[in-house]
Amino acid sequence: MIKEKIILGIDPGTNIMGYGLLKVIDNKPSIMTMGVLVLEKYDDHYLRLRRIFERVISLIEEYLPDELAIEAPFFGKNVQSMLKLGRAQGVAMAAALSRDIPIFEYAPLKIKMSITGNGRASKEQVAAMLQRYLKIPDDQMLPQLDATDGLAAALCHFFQSNNPVKEDNYKSWKDFINKNPKKVV
Numbered sequence: 246m247i248k249e250k251i252i253l254g255i256d257p258g259t260n261i262m263g264y265g266l267l268k269v270i271d272n273k274p275s276i277m278t279m280g281v282l283v284l285e286k287y288d289d290h291y292l293r294l295r296r297i298f299e300r301v302i303s304l305i306e307e308y309l310p311d312e313l314a315i316e317a318p319f320f321g322k323n324v325q326s327m328l329k330l331g332r333a334q335g336v337a338m339a340a341a342l343s344r345d346i347p348i349f350e351y352a353p354l355k356i357k358m359s360i361t362g363n364g365r366a367s368k369e370q371v372a373a374m375l376q377r378y379l380k381i382p383d384d385q386m387l388p389q390l391d392a393t394d395g396l397a398a399a400l401c402h403f404f405q406s407n408n409p410v411k412e413d414n415y416k417s418w419k420d421f422i423n424k425n426p427k428k429v430v
Contacts, residue, residue, distance in 0.1 A: 251277070253310035253346075254399025255301070256391050257318070257334040259293050260285050262300070263389065265396025266308050267379075267403060274403050276379045277308060279392040290329065294336045301340035313341040314402030316394065317350045349402050356394075359401040371397050 249270050256263035265279035282300045284293040304310070315337060318330040338348050354364040361374050368390040375393050376386055378400070387393070 248272070250312070251308055251310040252312050252314055252399040252402055253301075253304060253308065253341075254314045254395045254397065254402065255337050256316050256394035256398060257297070257330060257337050258284070258391060259290065259329045259333045261389060261391045262297055262333065262337070263391030263393070263395035264300075264304060265392060265399050266304070266310065267396070267399045269403060269407070272407055274379065274400060276381055276385075276396065279387065279396045281387065281389045281392050290332075294332055297333055297336045298340050301337045302343070305340065305344050305346065310346060312402065312406075313338070313346050313348045314398040315348060315350055316356060316398050317352050319353050349406070351398060351401050351405070356397050356401040359404045360397050368394060375400065 249268065252267045252269065252274075254265045254267070261284065262282040263279070264282070266277040267274045268277050269275075282296065284296055287293045287296065315334060318327055318334055341348050351359075357366045357371055358364040360366070360371050360378075363370070366374075372386065372390055372393040375381065375396055376383075379396075
C-alpha cells in the first residue's frame with residue numbers, strides 16, 4: 246500500500262511570500278512546485294494580507310496539501326517588522342485552518358539545521374542543499390530565495406515527522422551517517 250502525503254511549506258513575508266510543495270510517496274519526498282507571491286506592488290498592508298490569504302487558499306485548492314509547515318517569525322531589532330511578519334504568518338495559518346489543515350511551525354534556525362546541518366547557513370546554502378537532495382534541475386530553480394525557503398520549511402517538516410532524530414544523540418553529521426547508513430541518499 247502506497248502512503249502518500251503532500252506538504253505545503255511557507256516562508257511568510259509582507260514583501261515576498263515564498264512557498265513550496267512536496268509530495269511524499271513511500272517516505273520519499275519530491276518537489277511538486279515552488280514559487281513566490283510578490284506583494285511589494287501593493288501599498289496597503291491590509292491588501293497584502295488579503296493577497297496572502299487568497300494565494301494560500303488557491304494553493305490549498307489546487308494541490309490539496311495534508312499539512313502546512315511554516316517558518317516562525319524571528320525576533321529582530323525592528324518591532325514593527327516583526328509585527329507585520331507575524332500578521333503575514335497568521336493570515337497564512339488562518340487560510341490553512343479554514344480548510345482544516347494541520348499546521349507545524351519551525352524556527353528559521355531549525356529549518357536551516359535540518360536542511361544543511363548548520364543553523365547559521367545562508368539562503369544560498371539552503372537552496373543548494375535542496376536542489377541536490379530533491380534533484381531539482383537548474384532551470385526549475387528560482388532567483389528568489391524565498392521560494393526555496395518555503396520548500397525548506399516543507400522538507401524540514403518531512404524530516405521532523407518521518408525521521409525524528411534527537412539532535413544530542415549525534416556528535417556530527419559524520420556520526421549520524423555512520424549510525425544511519427540507510428537513511429542517507
